[in-house]
Amino acid sequence: MKIATWNVNSLKVRLQHVLEWLQQTDCDVLGLQELKQDNAANEKIIDEFKNIGYHFVYNAQKTYNGVALVSKYPLTDVVLDIPDYADEQKRVIAATINGVRVICAYFVNGEALDSPKFQYKLTWLENLIRYVGDETKKHDKLVLLGDYNIAPQANDTHDPESWEGNILCSVPERAAFNQLINLGLTDSFRMFNQEDKQFSWWDYRNFAFRRNMGLRIDHLLISDALKTVATDCIIDKAPRKLERPSDHTPVVLTLSI
DNA sequence: ATGGCAGTGCCTCACTGA
16 A cells, blocks of 8 residues: 655646556555545546546635545545634645544644744644544554654755754744654655655755755655554655646655555 | 745735745
């Protein structure tokens, strides 16, 4: 079973990339973030996924945010948003797929440490941590995947000197990431790759991809029950090389189930 | 010190992103 995460930065623009990537990689489950389109636009593309053998469920918002789960297997107990947290922004969708609880999330960016958006980020993170904590008690096999907008360690940035302490790399953001780890979750990518400069996002500007000036901010955290069956986790840089790419590229986890 | 690029919509500018 292969499970992936991909921030597509507009599904309208990236639909063909996604459809072709699914067929090429034979991925079973794909969590998408930043669809940037409303319910009507999402309804219109359900058949495009159906035609190649995938279900498509979504939590839509016009212009900003928006998340979805694409799966070969049926999705059950689909839950939109973080329960008991009033949030107008559509950032979370969860479902049980082939016995695995999959939570797909587009974490808040935060803009800057002195921005009101950063306070929103911290509150959002608190609520997510509570939610995921509840879910880990209910589901043995669980994955929290998505665009975390957090680089967990200094070596997850191309230039620690300029990033350390700043947005995506600050102490409270990393503390929140560690709280997720302390729920019993494991950063699956680091189980298989401990090298520096392994990135999932590169700025569109300054030839950042070509120069490998990026960040590792897209993650799949897995519960112990999945850790024992995880066989690989890779960053697939191929889609970042296509015409009009997303600035993020997929991260793919392989499980022997 | 600043902006670089890309996407969306109140669309020739503003806002957001990371």
